Each structure stands twice: as structure tokens, then as C-alpha cells.
């Protein structure tokens with residue numbers, strides 16, 4: 001575990017009730033941050049916050065949030081920033097959607113994935129950066145997916161949304177590079193989370209081969225969390241606008 005100090009810093013984490021978001025929130029708490037854990041699943045979120053309460057030197061609060069709802073995101077971030085200035089946004093909320101060939105994809109299902117993953121990223125990044133630009137510092141971390149660049153079959157909306165997240169990340173990084181603001185993106189191939197378990201291609205040899213991970217295994221959430229903490233630390237005063245392949249080398 002890399003010993004970054006997040007004492008006195010306010011980190012907002014979306015998708016915090018599960019998988020990578022939950023793991024990152026726990027690491028931020030261990031590093032002393034005040035964490036606002038956000039998720040659309042209020043029951044899972046309350047369970048996470050109850051269990052995370054004593055996870056570190058930091059403190060944790062829950063906010064039920066639908067990242068696809070622009071007005072709700074804006075109001076929530078404005079209220080959070082007024083309570084305690086937002087220093088860090090880790091945006092891990094996303095859905096894959098029901099695997100379907102493009103030829104049979106219902107436009108409503110396409111819209112739902114795009115609204116959650118791409119417009120959702122716009123919503124939370126915009127709300128966070130407005131607060132960060134007022135003070136001239138901040139860190140934003142989004143999640144792409146190697147599936148986007150490889151055209152993984154039957155999840156076209158997910159792939160398109162994740163390609164868009166990279167484009168949004170690099171654009172926003174340039175627009176904020178004159179301040180102490182860093183906007184980056186981690187692009188995993190496979191991390192052992194409920195999202196991967198639900199895909200049916202798990203942490204077995206078939207699942208790893210399908211994801212072409214030369215390391216021969218999925219990444220652990222804690223390994224992703226260490227990378228996130230570096231990118232979101234005060235010490236990362238230069239690296240911005242990057243999409244980091246977190247893929248364990250392509251087989």
C-alpha cells in the first residue's frame with residue numbers, strides 16, 4: 001500500500017457501493033480522507049458506509065445519487081462543496097447493459113448505458129470541476145475500458161460510452177491544465193469485481209484469456225486503488241490528460 005496522505009481532503013467517490021469504487025473509498029479512508037460515498041443503490045451504499053465507518057483515520061458519509069440525473073448531480077455537488085470543499089472526484093459508477101448484438105439493440109437500452117456512463121461522466125466531472133476551478137486545485141479520475149478500443153462484441157453502447165469517457169478526460173485536462181487540476185482516466189481490462197462476475201467471464205483461465213491479460217489473472221481492486229491514489233494525490237502535480245491502460249499487458 002502506497003502511503004499517500006489525504007488528511008483534511010474531501011474525496012467524492014461515485015459507484016462507491018461496489019467493486020472498484022468501494023475499494024478506492026476504503027483506501028482513501030485509510031489515507032485519512034473525508035469520503036462522500038455516492039451510489040444509485042441506496043441499500044448497498046448504506047451497508048458499505050456502515051461497514052467502512054471504522055476503516056481508517058478518515059470519515060465517511062453516504063449520498064444516494066443517480067449520476068445520469070444532471071440536476072441532481074449539480075445540486076448534490078454544490079451542497080457537498082459548500083459543506084466541505086471538494087478536492088478529489090473518483091468516478092467509478094457505470095453499467096454494462098444487457099449483452100445484445102447492435103442489430104437487435106433497443107434504442108432505450110442504448111440510451112440508458114450512454115446516459116449513465118457517458119453523460120453521467122459529463123455530469124459529475126462538470127460539477128466537480130466547477131468547484132475545483134474556483135479554488136484552482138483538484139483531482140478527477142474517470143474509468144474507461146479496454147473493451148472500447150477493441151470493440152468487444154454485444155456491448156456496443158458500453159464500448160462507445162467508454163471511448164467517450166477518454167475523449168472527455170483529455171479535453172477537460174487541457175481546459176484545466178493552467179491550474180493545479182489533474183484529470184486522468186484508468187482503463188482496465190479485467191478487475192475482480194461484481195461487474196466482472198456478472199459478465200460470465202470471471203477470474204478463471206477462460207475469463208483471463210478472453211480479456212487477453214498477459215499477467216494471467218484479473219487485477220485486484222486494491223491494485224487499482226493504489227494507482228488511483230497516486231493520480232489523485234497532491235504529489236501528482238504534473239500528470240494530467242492520460243488514459244492509463246491497467247491491463248496487465250495484452251496477451
Ligand SMILES: NC(=O)c1ccc[n+]([C@@H]2O[C@H](COP(=O)([O-])OP(=O)(O)OC[C@H]3O[C@@H](n4cnc5c(N)ncnc54)[C@H](O)[C@@H]3O)[C@@H](O)[C@H]2O)c1
Pocket residue numbers: 014015016017018019020021038039040041065066067068091092093094095116120143144145146187188189190191192193194195196
Ligand atoms: N471490473 C472490471 O473488470 C472493469 C473493466 C473495465 C472498466 N471498468 C470500469 O470500472 C468502473 C467500476 O467498475 P466495477 O467493476 O467496480 O463495477 P461494479 O458493477 O462493481 O460497481 C459499479 C457501481 O456503480 C453503481 N451505479 C450504476 N449506475 C449508477 C448511477 N446511475 N448512478 C450512481 N451509481 C451507479 C452501481 O450501483 C455499482 O455500485 C466502471 O466505470 C467500469 O466500467 C471495470
